[in-house]
Each structure stands twice: as C-alpha cells, then as structure tokens.
Amino acid sequence: MPVYSLEIIVVLLGIAMLMLDAFAKLDDKCSIAWLGILGLIIVFGLLFKVQWPSQEAARGAFWHFYSYGDSMALYYKGMAVLTTLIVLIMAADFGPVVVEQTARSEQGAHSQAGLGEFFALPMFACAGLMWMASANNLVSIFVSLETVTITFYILVAYLRRNVGSLEAGVKYLILGALSTGFLVYGFAWLFGITGSMELPEIKQVLSEGTIHPATALFAFALILVGLAFKVGGAPFHTWIPDVYQGAPTPITAFLSVGSKAAGFIVFLRISSLFLASHVLVGQVSIILTVIAILTLIMGNAGALPQTNFKRLMGYSSVAHAGFLLMALACSPRISQAAESLTPAAVIAFYLGAYLLMTLLAFLVMTNVRVKGGGEDLDSYRGLFRRSPFSAVAMLVSMSSLAGVPLTAGFFGKFFVFSLAVQQGRWILLIVASICASLGFYYYLKIAASMFMSASDGKGPERVPSGISVSLPTRIAIVFLMVGTVLAGFDPNLIFGLFQ
C-alpha cells in the first residue's frame, strides 16, 4: 500500500473518533481512546509494509511535496505514531482529571462531556507530524508544522477550569504565533533569494555560491528563531517551563517528545541546506555552536532549583535540546563520504532514546498525578513503598535521562560526545560535560526522594497507601523500560530502524 495512505488513515481515524464523540451514545468515553489506540497499533504495523511507488510514478507533482524513498522519514513517522499511542494511553488514565477541570454540570450533559475531543485531537497532531517527516518543500513544511502547532494550542489550554492550563495556552499561543511570524518571513526570504520552494533545489542554489552570504545568513537567522522556539533552543526557550507546567500531563509528554522531534526534523533539513554550501558553513557552524552552548547552560542550570516535576521536565527538555543542537553544531566542515555516523543519524538515535525515556517518566507521572494527587517532587517521596513498580520504572527513566551507562540515554550522549571529539570541538565538550554532571544531580534528586524518604529528615511521608497501576499502563511501562535498557546494550535496536 502506498506510503501516504498512513497519514490518510490517521486523519480518518481522528474524524471517526470525533463523530463517535458527537453522535454515539457512550457511557464511558474512554472507549474512544481505545479505538484510537487500536487504530494506531494497526498503523504502526502497516508502517513496515508500505511501498514506495515506482520511479516513473515518482515524477508526479505530488512528490514535489513529499519526499521519496526516505527511510529516515518512515522512522520519524513511526516515532510519531508510537508517541501518540502512548499519549493516548496516558490520556485514558488522565480522564478523570480532564472531566473535573473542564465540564460544567448542566442539565442533560454527559457526565464526561469534553473528554472525547481530548482523545481525538492528538490524532490530527500525529498526522501533521507524520506529514512533516516527509515534507521536502517549504510550503508543506509550514503547513504540517502549523497543523501540529495549532492542535497543540488547543490541547495545552484544554483544562479550561484550570488557570494554569489557560495561562500556559495563552503564553504558547502568543509566543508561538510570534515565532511562526519569523519562520514565515525566513521562508519567504529564502524563496526570494533562491527562487524555489523545494528543498533539493534550494540546496543546489545555495551550494553554487552565487548568492551573497549575508542574505543567505539573514534567511537562516530568521528561520532559526522560529525553529529554535519549537525545539527549545536558548534564548528562545523561555516558554517551555511555564507551558510544560501548566498543560495537562499527557499533553506535556506529547509536546516534549513530539514537538521536539518535529522541530528537529525540520531543523536538520533546513540546516543541511546551509551547511552544504562551503561559503556559509563556517558561520552557520558558529551560530549553531553558540546556540548549543547557551541551551546546554540554560537547560541544565535552570533545572537545578526546580520543585515541580513537570517544570523540571521542561528544563530537562531544554537540556536535551542542547545535546541535540550540539550534535548539529558538530556537522563536519568538510563532508566525508560514506560516513554513517552523521549528525542526522546521531540525532535520530538520540530522539528515539529520548522518546523511550521521557514517555516512561511521563507515564509514571500521569499515574501518580491521577492516583496520588500531586505534581511536586514531594509527591514522590516514598514512592518505592507505595508502588515499587512505578518507582523502579521512574528510576530507570531518570538514570537514562542522566546518562548512566547501559541505558539508551547514555548511548545518545555517547554518540554526541563522539561526534564532538571527532570534530575537535573542545569548548562544546567541556560545557557539555559540566552540564551532564549537573544532570546527575537533578535527575537523581527524584530517585533519592522516591527511595530514601525515611532518611531525608523531612518528616514522615504521606499516608503510605498503595498506588495502583492499570494494566495497559503497566504494559506500556514495561515495554518502554525494556526498550531503554536493551538499547543501552545494543544501539542497533534503534539504528537498525532507519538504516
């Protein structure tokens, strides 16, 4: 079956879920979530069976907008589907909180009014992410990016009785619109100087070197503002802590993984245009290096004093964006042929590892939020006694995020450090090492409070009632934990998926 049918299926699935929500008489709206989950599992399976059309058909106009024969694109589509799948599992758990903070008790209203769309909207974001993975034209990049972003605006502000959620939504909307403005200006400028919307042609024109470097760099700078906003690159990261803290927890997870992956796909594609030109590559590298160093410092230092777990995950997201930007900044100045450890491969691996470990943390966080009632680090005190399963899962996730060896997160940092050593970027290496050490502290802080609550002198922990974990969540947690550890032994598990 043709490859673009995947996005079509996902969109149809989303529409079906909306129709169900509007017209079917369901007692428990969570069944809409289950429909979505099942559908996504089928789509994930179909990913391995899609076919690219033949070479003659590939000359049609459609393929000006959709890249052809791109196994990396299939990998990112798989990441989008997997992320949405796990977010829906989290959302199903999160249902009671959504209902409590959106619905108004009106006569005749369904007791779970307002919940159905919470499950349906991520599907459209998923379709946007999948499209973006294959976009090779400035217009389709923009359209898919906006599909994802606008869906996120709604989802972040979804809990309309919760001031934090509304504030987060407004902040995200205003700052996002501003950054989109820069992005569009940058795209328009790029179109103006190169005369084409299609990425291969733009690359061609830029590497010819006939364009004045200042104008090309101006385009790059404008686009950089827009993209750095999306991925959380400093100094455009300031929205992240507030928005992550205010948004509903499953949406924070989706933002953290999905939005970052999307941003990096586009970032990679656009940077490679500029890095291909030997006139521009020196200065673009410097710009990327400076942004990477700033992001590393702001993300890691900012996480140290945090007491709200979601806010801490926001800063952690910025910190990981720093490592990813570091990989991008280490793009070789002289392109080496037949190198399979390119920055693109390293970033793809890191994002895959990031998906595993972050979603694992968020699954546990959602469960603790719904059943245990808190988002502060204090809510995790003594978690090992209340639910050893959740505590061990969170420990694996935190260790992987910190970069303890034999986890997937370590390999991510390992490859990034290898790139930097290979290219001889010593300042980046020193900054990154210091920041990685900081990471040991703030990630293990949670581990300390989960396991060592009797010895930290803060008084007795809360009533140690057990926290139950539902079966689908358990399955998802086990899958992610096993993936994190196995990928820590054999990076081919992730590398093999896109090569």
Add this chain to the structure above:
Amino acid sequence: MTLIELIVLLPFLGVVAIALGAPARFAALGSAFLTAASTLIAAARFNPNLEGRFQMISSHPLFDPSGFPKLGLAFGIDGVSLVLLILTALVLLAAIWIAPEEKQITKGNPRLYYICCLLIGEGAIGAFSSTDLFFLYAFHELALIPTFLMIGIFGHGRDRVRTAWTITIYLGVGSLILLIGLLMAVWNLGGNSFDISDLIARARDSRTCIGTPLQNYIYLLLLIGFGILVSLFPFHSWAPPAYAKAPTPVAMLHAGVLKKFGLYGLIRVALPLAPQGAEALANVVLVMLLGNIIVIGLITIAQKELDRMLGYSSVMHMGYVFLGISSGTRLGLMGAVVLMFAHGISIALLFALAGALRDRFGSLAFNKLGGVLKLLPRLGFLFALGAFAAIDLPGFANFASEVMILFGAFQPYPGSGPLGSLQWTAIISVWGVVISAVYMLRAYRNVFQGSLPEELQSAAPVKFSRKDLVPSLILLVPLIAVGLAPELLLQFLRSALGGISLIAGG
C-alpha cells in the same frame, strides 16, 4: 556460552530471581557462591603460558557502522583480569554472607538491599572481564546507582544522604572525564574499533600510535578519570566518608573491589595506549602518590573513629599500587597487581569486622570502645590478623607485594650514580609502612585492649557466630595462602605483564 560469560551472567540471574520473588538472601548467596566456584574453575583452566593474549574469549559484535568504531559485547581474561576476578568473587561472597538477614533489614526493602549488592558485584565482574573498551567503562558505571541507593537508604549516620550524593556526583564527574579521554584515545588510534587488543596493537605500531603532544593530554585525562575512581590524591575526598557511612557489604565491595577498577584501567588501557604520555607525566604521578602515602597516612593517624580510619587507610595504600605501576618494570607491575588483590581482601576483612563491631556496640569511636577482646576474643584475633596484613607483616600477601613493588622501583637504577626520582619516592614511601603500623596498632589497642568503658561493663554482645566466622575465613585463608606462596598468583601474572612495554620512569 563460555565460562567467562557464565561468570558475568550469574549475579545478574540472581538479581532477576530476587526481583521475581525468590527469597532474597538465599538467591544472592546462591549466585555469589556459584560465581566464586566458576571463577576458581576458570583459574584452574587458565593457561599461564600464553603471552599477551586474552583467553576464554567470546565476542558478540553489536554495532558496526562505517565511520564509527565497532562495539561488541566481548569478554576474555588474561592474568591480571583473572586475579581481579578471583578477588571480586571472594569479596562478593564474603560481603553477601556477612549481610544481615532479611528480617534484620529495617531501613528499607531487603530485596532492594540484596539486588543492589549483586549489581555492584556484577558491575565489577563485567568490567574486569570485558575486552571491549566501551563495556569495560559501562559495566563499571553499573555500580553507581546501586551504591547511591545503598548508602542513602541503608547507610549509617544522619547525613548519609549527603554522603550518597557526594560519592555519586564525584564519581559521575570522574567517569565523564574518563569518557572523554577514552573517546580521544579511540579516535586518535584510527577509530575502527573499541576492542582492547586491537587498540593496543595499533598503539604499539609506530605508524598508527597517537602523536606525542596529544598523548600527554590523553594520558592526563585518563589519569584524572581513573584517578578519581581510585581516590588518587588530591581526588580522594569522596572515599573515607563514603566507606564510613556505607553498609558493610557496600564498604567491602567498594574499598575492596571497585577501587581496583581504576588501577586496572590504568594498567590495561592508559599505559599501553599512551606510553609516552605516561613517561611525561611520571613525576607528577610520583608526587601524587606520595601525597596518598604520606599526607593521607598522617591524616589517618589523626582519625578518631574506626570506620573513617579504615577508609583513609584504604586511600593511603593506593599510593603503593601507583608506585608499582610507575616503576614500569615487570616486577613492580606484578607487585602492584598482587597488592591490589591483597589490599582488596585485607580491607574487606577489616571492614567486615568493623561492621560486626558496629552492629554490636552501635559506635566505632575510639573513646567509646575498649577492652573488647574480653567480650569477643575471636573477633579480636581476626582483627589483629587483618591489622597485621595491613601493616605488611610477612606471612600475608601484602608483604610479598610490597617487597616486589619496592624492588621493582629500584630495578631501573643503574647501580651507581645519583638516585632517580623513582628511587627517592620508594625510599620516602617506606615511611608509609611505619605510619600504617602506628595507626593500625593504635586502633587495635584502643578498641580491643585496655579496660572496658562503663557503658560496656555489663554488655553481653551477640557472640561471634558462624555467620561472622565463615566470611572472615573466606577472606583470610587466601590472604595467608598468597602470603606464604605468592607463586599462586604470580604464575598468572608473569606472561600477562611482560607484554606491557614501558619506558621506565625515573
């Protein structure tokens, strides 16, 4: 599956069994016992005459993209790793044996206790038997989080969480420095593979070895990285509080086994890959090791509690191992490895006995104890034996290793003319023996001899039972055996260390 892979797998199977519900102490003891048995079988099957190669090798290539060094889960042993594996297996078995029964573990979940102990042992075993540089590094780091949890949850003292943080972050920073040094070394040797034999062969070949100015930087990074793990002066401050506050099995495993990983790394990796760097930095190392022996030695004398004193003494003895390594002669290196074994066992024994004392009397402060020999004669006797070993009395393995190290330091001396810095360092470090005699004998006198303080006059502590005796014997018997017949270990080391060609320092 080769024997070595089995040895690496056994503690991990113990962990899985405990996680799935098996009785914790039984499963842990079982896997530790089987590991020790398999290690002794491996020693019996080892061929001591093969020079410069690993034996019992197995290899599962994992990751081999073009343009990046290949990684593989590869194991194998040579003489040095065999000796250290035996050390690990013995200390692990003794540590698990002396760990408290499940019902006595009240500060946390007993399963977590035994799982963490086994994981620390697993990390050491994996690190010593890896022939792939990446997994050598990664397995050692496996012990980091279990140590953090053990000290923070099950340790002693009110500020144990702070100590847990200190050791974790300090060792984390050290491991990052080490990682960068290792990556630099691998990339500059051609960047083809992480396999250690491959890397050493490339380093020996003058066409592919690392260029000289770069070697100095790489060796410096590796020295600092491994040095932090070994508590080389001045990177030692994490060690004594950590050993004092840790639960007994963790103190035994850390001071006895994990510390030796840094030294193993220097011998296995840093010296062969960057020999000119080692030569250039030789005098720096000599000064640092004197810091360990003399400065830390004097600090040890000033300690007022037994556990901190033992912690500082273990930092002090590492100076001798560095002396052996710095001599660059085969005799010195053999002495260094035997001292690693001897020190590991003797310090584990001393920590085990100190732990037994702490369990019975609640405190290890010298002013609160005294005359314990009357109450626990057997424990006192064993402690005396451990103290004598630490003082390098003949009959114990420590003496044999000291002698080899000191003679090895003098071997490069041409016989006439002024003494070089290596020889002067050896002369000064002999004072370390005197210092260790002072603090060990003082400790013995303060704790075991003299009169009982009033609080203990009517104490009736738990008698020294088989549970305490067996682990002590597991450790003591090899110590005396190697002391009386060092050939037991030297037979393995001769061929392994002959291959490391160094330009003698000093």
